[in-house]
Amino acid sequence: MYLARVIGRVVATTRSTGLDGVAMQWIQPLDETGEAMGDPLVAAAAISSGPGDLVHFVDGREGALACPETFVPVDAAITGYVEEAAIGAVDLAALEEA
């Protein structure tokens, strides 16, 4: 799992079967300082989250396992909303969106 900031929403009405009702979000993975780590990506939201939220997500096959229907073409899913991420003396959850 990695830390990420939700930076947008992706709307796709026509989609693969099994993905109905699954929200897709545009997320930016973060390193331990809260800086962007790698490229942003689209993740299925297994929890209720929205732009600006600090979340953790899982990539690979486990992304599909986090969805309501597990045999679906998903390779990244948001698995939790992060209330607090205390790294060093900094709480990443308290930082403003970069």
Next chain:
Amino acid sequence: MFLAEVVGTVVSTVQIRILDGEKLLALRPVTPDGRPTGKTRIGIDRVQAGVGDRVLVIDEGSSARQILGDPKGAVKTVIVGLVDYVEVRGKLAYDHTERTS
């Protein structure tokens, strides 16, 4: 599996059910002598690790599901060991007892 240093704690209450009650830690992959390598990630702590500890991490789904006992769990990164020492080519690259004394 790889070595990592625990660099922080992560608190999450709204999350997928399998993570409820699990402790999450921020992990920075490191070489045996402590240089950062690879992407910082979040892992489930199953060994009572804490910030500053050097740990052994597995980042693979089937193993993680086996440890958590759920064949359909969306989990991948689990701390599976607390490292006492690492020896590389006959030399001690990391020694936990030395670091804490």
